[in-house]
Amino acid sequence: DQQVKQNSPSLSVQEGRISILNCDYTNSMFDYFLWYKKYPAEGPTFLISISSIKDKNEDGRFTVFLNKSAKHLSLHIVPSQPGDSAVYFCAAGGAGNMLTFGGGTRLMVKP
Amino acid sequence: SQTIHQWPATLVQPVGSPLSLECTVEGTSNPNLYWYRQAAGRGLQLLFYSVGIGQISSEVPQNLSASRPQDRQFILSSKKLLLSDxxxxxxxxxxxxxxxxxxxxxxxxRLTVL
Structure with a gap:
């Protein structure tokens, strides 16, 4: 049973437009959520996170929104750039420093 | 600053051969350590995690094993590799x-088993 799901395996966006990546979770015990970015043949790098006590966190072009009642979070990238093309993983954590990852969404930003 | 090293970067092994992948962390003490696998087209699957020397927890049944002989060293092993590895x-x-x-x-x- 997947506790963290990214239902869109891929997303294509035009440069300069907004990219919206979605993530759903089922475990209400998760209290911290993270987004990672991964290029081919490299390890994931941390992008942005949000605690369950917040509903929004912003860092430059990246904003993460959390809707606890819907158990849904999203990552907005505005404006999208070709260098943003990568696989994005959402992850959820609770007690014990464990993370549960979604399946990833491949973002392609077209020039 | 902290850094994490893994080697080798790529590996091609025949079915049935042994495996040893090494991971070391620098610049921190008493870290939690994790091994994940990303299979083609799939997300990150947690294989093992460790909260201390000699303490290993396995998340999925498999023919892989892990060891933590030192605080900042984590090793992933197999006695006989399968294609699915x-x-x-x-x-x-x-x-x-x-x-x-x-x-x-x-x-x-990147491990390729042939």
Whole structure:
């Protein structure tokens, strides 16, 4: 049973437009959520996170929104750039420093 | 600053051969350590995690094993590789007891079993 799901395996966006990546979770015990970015043949790098006590966190072009009642979070990238093309993983954590990852969404930003 | 190393970067092994992947962390003490696998077209699957020397927890049944002989060293092993063991293996660390769950990943090892 997947506790963290990214239902869109891929997303294509035009440069300069907004990219919206979605993530759903089922475990209400998760209290911290993270987004990672991964290029081919490299390890994931941390992008942005949000605690369950917040509903929004912003860092430059990246904003993460959390809707606890819907158990849904999203990552907005505005404006999208070709260098943003990568696989994005959402992850959820609770007690014990464990993370549960979604399946990833491949973002392609077209020039 | 903290760094995490993995080697080798790529590996091609025949079915039935042994495996040893190594991960080391620098610049921190008493980290939690993790081994993940990313199979083709799939997400990150947690294989093992460790909260201390000699303490290993396995998340999925498999023919892989892990060991932590030193505080900042984590080794992934197999006695006999299967074709299904092919994938991208990632080591990660986190601050033990950290509040934000953030994990830091190594560069990964691409394993191809033929």
């Amino acid at each position: 092919s994938g991208f293996y990632l080591c990660a660390w986190s601050v033990r007891g950290g509040a934000d769950n953030e994990q830091f990943f190594g560069p990964g090892t």
